[in-house]
Amino acid sequence: MPPKDASMRSSAMIAVVLVQFLIGALICIVGILRIDTNIEDVMQWLPDHSDERALYESLVSRFGVDDFLLVTWDGCMAGDPRRQRVEDRLQQDDVNGLVAKTISGADLLETNGAAYETPAAIIERFRGFFFGQNDQTCIAIILTQSGMTNRLESMEFVETVVRDSVGADQPGLLIVGYPAISAEGDKLIRQNLTNALLPCCLLATGVAWFFLRDLRLVLVVFLTSGVASGTSIAMVTLSGYKWGGLTSAIPALTFILSVSGTLHLINYARGAEHDSIAATALRLGWKPCLFSALTTAVSMLSLSHSEYQAIREFGFFCAVGVVNSVFWQLAFAPWALQLIAGKIETGRAGASLVRMHDWTAAHSLFVFGVFTVTLVVTASGLPLLQSGLEVEEMFGSEIATIRDVARFEAKIGPIDQTELLIEFFDADPAQVADRAAAIRQLQTALVETPEVDATLSATAWLPPESEQRGIAGVSARVLYRKKLAGLREQLTETSYLSLQSSPAGEATETWRISLRFPFSKSVDFEQLRDSVAIVAQQELVKRYSPDQIQIQQTGVGLLYHVAQNKLMADLFFNYLLAFAVICPLMMLALWSVPLGLLSMIPNCFPAICLYGAIGLWGQPIDIGIAIAGCIALGIAVDDTTHFMMRAKEIAFREGGSTRITRSAIRTAYSQCSRAMLATTLIASVGLAAFLNQTLLVMSRFSLVLILSLLIALVCDLLLLPALLYTFRVTDQVDVDA
Template structure:
C-alpha cells in the first residue's frame, strides 16, 4: 500500500473538499419532503383521470376543513375570516396570485341560499330548512356548529406548511381562537402531518440512534479510531446519497426516507467486515500489509454483494409509479457509491490513521477459534434437520406471506391520542364524516330533460345513496332547492328559467353545479368517516354500482346525453397508495428473482445460486409470513424493511461463501472450511446486527407509527438474517445439499490466519 499513499492522500483530500457540498445537499434533501400521492402517478392512471375530470369542473379536493368550539352560523367573525383569506397579501404569491382556489363557510352558504330562495312564488326555503339541507356538509348535526373549508391551489400545496400556520393565526386574529383550539382535517392536513411527523422523528431520534450505533461500533471493534472511521464513512455515504437526491432536483418521498438506514446498514456492514479482516492480522504486522490483506480478503465479497443488491434495486425502476422508480435508482446509486467509499476511503483512513484494537477483555485467539469450530461441528451434526427446518420455514413463510394485507388509512399512521386523530374525531363528531365521495351527472346538449327533471333525477340518486351503509346524507343541488309546485306547463317553464338564473350562481359558488359550453354538470357528494374501517376503494365501487343500477331503471331516452363520473380525493389517494404497495411487493419479488439470477452467476451454477439464496430469503419469509398469519394489515414502513434486510443478508452470505470456498481446497472436510468462514465472518456479522439493529430500534419509540414499525421490523429482520447466515447457511453447506455449493474456489489464496496473542503489553485502543 506504500506505493499508493499519494493516491490515497488525494482521495482523502477530495472527500474533505466534497464534504461541505454533501452536508448541504443532505440537509436540503431532508427538508424537501413531498408526500402528495396524487403526484406519484401519471394522468393516464385511470382513477387519476377520473379525479382530474372532476377537478376541472369543481376544483381540486385538496382542502382544509377548519373549525373550533364556538364556531357557529351566528358568528359574524366568520365573514371577516373568509374575506381575509380571500384578500390578505400573505395568502398570495409574489405575483399576486391567490394560493387557494376557493373558500366557503357554512354561515356564508346559508346566507347565499336564503338570498336566492324566493326566486318564484311558492318556491322558498325557511332558514331552518336551509340549515337542515346543509347539515353534514357545512353545518353540524346541532344546526349551529359550522366550518370554514379552504381549497388549496397547485402553488398553495407547495407552501402548505406555511399556509396552514397562517390559517391558524388568522383564526386567532379575527375570530379570537387560540391556535391550539383550531381543529383541522382534510387531505392537506394528512400530507402535512406525515411530513411533520417524519421530520420530528428524525430531529428527535436521529442523534440518539447515531450515538448508539457509534458506541456499539466502538464496543464491538474495541478501537476508537476504527469506530470513528467506520461510522464516519457510513455517515458520509448516507449524506452523499441524500445529496444526490437534492442536486438531481428531486425531493424526499415516503419511500426515499428509507435511503439513509439502507445505506447506513450496508456501509456499517462492509466497514465492519473489512475492519475485522484488518484486525485478523497481528498488531506487529506492518500497517500497509494489514490494509492490503484486508482489501484482498474483502474486496470480492463486497463487490459481489454491492453489485447484486444494486442490480436488484435498479430493477425497481421498471415500476410505473414514480416513487418506486426513484427509490430503485437512488438506492442502486447509493449502494455502488458505498462500495467505492469503503474500498477507497477506508484504506486511506487506516493508512494515515492506523487503528489498533484493545485486547482488554478480549478472549484469546485460540479460544475464539475453538468456539467457532465447536459451533461448526454442532451444526454439522444437526445439518440435515436444520436444512429441512430452514427450507420448510421459507416455504411455509412464503405461503403465509401471500395473504398479507396492506393499509394506508390515516389512523394506521398515528397513535389514537395524536393531535391529527383527535382533530378528525372532533370534526366528525361536531360536523360529520370528512371523506367525500363524488358523483357527477353531466347532461350534454342532446339531453331531453329540463331543469326540474334533472333536479328530480339528482334528488332520486341522492336519496338512494343515503340508504347505503357507511355513507352520510348526500349533498347536492337537490338539497338546496325547494320542490317545484304542481303548476301549468307554461308557468313551470318560466319557473325553471328563473331557477337557473337565481339559483345557478349560488350553486356554482358552493360547488354543486356547473354550466359549460358542453352542457350542465350536477354534483352529488356523500361522505364516509376517515376513522372507520371501510375500504375506500370498495366503497367507491359500491357507489359507482348503485349509480349505474339506479340510472339503468330509467328509460333509454331519459339517459340520452347523460354521463357519470365517480371519484374522490381520499379514495384516489387510497387507490394510489394501494397500487404503490402492490407494485412495491411485486417489484421486490422481481428484484429477488433478478438477484437469484445474479447469484447463480456468482456461484457458477443454478443449484448453487438458488441454495445460496435460501439464507437471504429466510428472514423475509419468516417475518412476512408471520405478519400474513396474524392477518393484521401492514403499512409502507413495514414493506420497506424488505429492501434493507435483503441487502444485509446478501452481503453477509457472500462474505461467508467467499471465505468458505477459499478454505475448502486446503481443508480436510467441509466442516473445517465452514469453521474457517465462521471464524473470519461470524464476528463481523454479529457486530453488524448488534450495531445496526439496536441503533435502528431507537426509532421504535417514535409516535409516527410507520417509522416505529419500520424500526422494530428492521431489528427483527437483522436478527433473523443473522440466524440465516450463521445457522441455515452452514447447515446447507454441511448437509447433503452442500455439494452443490462446493464449486471451485473464488480466490485460490485464503487470508492469513490471525497471529497468536502477542507477549508485549496490551495496547489501548487508539
C-alpha cells in the same frame, strides 16, 4: 524504509484522509441545510397509471381540486365578523395562488336564495357540511392544483391568516383536512432525521464498540459511516429532490451499511502489519465489498420500477446511497485505519459459533428439514396477505391533528369523502329540473346506505320546488322550471355541476355528489363502491335509459383503494425483479451456478417466512412493510457474499480447487461468522431507534426490516452450511474438529 520516506508517506496519508473527510463533511453540511420535504404531495402515494387516476384527473379538470381545509372555532356563527375577515384575507394575501375559493355557512345564507325559503331551511339543507350542532358554521377553503401539490405551504398560509384574524388563543380553533395532516407528516419527517438518525448512529456505533473493543477502530467506523450517511442526504437535496415519508430512512440505511462494510474490512485487516493494513484490507475486501454493494444496489433499484412515485424515489436514492457508502468504505476507511489504528489484533474467532457450524455439518439434513417445514407452514400465509394504505394509518392516534379531526366532526360533521359523478348525455337545458329531482331522490337513497353518512350536490344551491296543488301549483312549477333553466350556468360556480359538449356537439351535463363519512371510520371502499353503484343504477333507471347516463366514482379515497390493490402486485414484482438480477450476480461472483442458487435461499427465506407470518396474523401490508422485503434482501445478501467469497478464496489458496471444500467452509465460517453476527446486530439495534416514531410507516418498515435481518442471520449461520453439505456441492475434505 528510511525515516524520511516513512515521514513523508505518513504526512501524505494524513493529508489525504483529512482532505477526504473535510470534503465529505462540507457536502454533508450543505446538503442537510437544503433539506425540503414533499409528503404533502398526495399523488406520490398513488399508482401512476390506472383508469381510476385518469378519472380523478378528469374530475379535477371539470370541477377543480377536491382538496380542502375546514376552519371553525367556538362561536363561529353566521354573524361572526371574524369569519368574513378570514375569508377576505385568504383571497387578498394569496400571492402564490394556493386558494381557489372559500365557502362558509354565512355565504350560503346570503346568496342561496333566502327569498325563497327561511334561513333555518337553508341551514338544515347544509347541515353536516357547513353547519353543525347549535348552528355553528365553518369555512371551507378549496385549494388550487398548486395548493394541493404544495400542501405544506398552503397549510402554513391558511394557519397564519386564521390565527392573525381570529386570535391564536381562540378557544376551540380547529383547522382540519388532509393538507393539515400532510403538514404534520412533514414535521414528523424532520423529527425522524433529528430525533431518530442520531440515536441510530450512536446505537450502531455502541454495538460496534462492543465487538471491536478498540476506540480507534470505532472512531474509524463512526467517521466513515457518518460521512457516508451525510453525503447520502446531500445527494437527494442537491439533486433538487425532496424528502418523502420513506426517504427519511435512507441516511440510517446508509450508515448501517457503511458500518457493516467497514467492519468487514477491519476483519480482513486483522493480523496485518501496521504499514500494510490498508493494502491488506483492500486486497481481501474490495471484491466482496463491491459485489455486496452491487447486489444491495440492485435490490433497491428494483423498487425504481414501482408504479408509486414515493417507492421509486426511495429505491433510486437508496441505491445511490449504497454506491456512496462503498466509495467511502474503500476510499477512506482503509487509509484511516492505517493512520489511526496500530496493528489490528486477530481477536477472538468465535469458538461457540464454530461449534455451531460443526454441529450443523453433522446434522445438515435435520437442519435443512426444520427450515423446510418452517418455510412451508409460513408460506401458507402468503395468499392471505392484504394491503392497507389509508393515510390516517401512517400516524399514531395521539397526533394533535388527528384529534382535531375528531373534534371537528363532533361539532360540524364528517370530512372524509369520495365523489359520485352522474353524466347526462344530450342534456336539454329545459329539463334541468327533472335531472335535479333525480339527483335529490338519489341522494335520499344514498344516505340510507350504511356506508354513507351525508351527501352534497348542486341541488343544495337550488330553491325548493313548490308542493302546492291545483292550478296555482302547476303554474308555480312551470315558473320554477324556467328559473332553474336560467340558474343552470350559475350552478357551475358551485363546483358541483359541469357543462360540456361531446365531440359530436351534444351537450353533456355532469352532476357531482360528494359522499361523506367520518375520517376515523374504517371504510370498506370495495363495499362502498359496490353499494353506491347499485343504488345509483336502481334509482336513475327509473327515469333514464342506460344510454342516457353514465355513473362513475372517484376521489382521493377511492384512489387509495386502487393503490391498495396494486400494492401487493407491486411488492411481488419488485421482489422477483431483485431476485432475478441478484441471483445471476451471485453465480458470477462465485463462478458457480449451484453455489449461486444455494446462496440465494437463505436470503429469500426471511421474506417468505416473515410475509407469510404477516398474512397468517392478518396485518395489512402498507408501503413501509411492502418495501422492507427488497431492502432486507439487499442488506442480508452482504453477509452471504462475504462468507461465500471468502470460502472460495480459501479453497483456491489451499489447493487451487474451483469447488468450495469443507475445510474452506469451516475456516471461512470461523473468520466471518463473528463479523456477520456483529453487522446484523449493529443494523438491528441501529434501526430500533425508528421503532417508536409517530410516523407509523417508518416504524413498521423498521420492525419488518429488523426481523428480516435477524432471520437472515440465522439462515446464514445454520441454513446455508446445511444446504452446502446436504446438496454435495463441496469437495469432501474432512474437517478437523
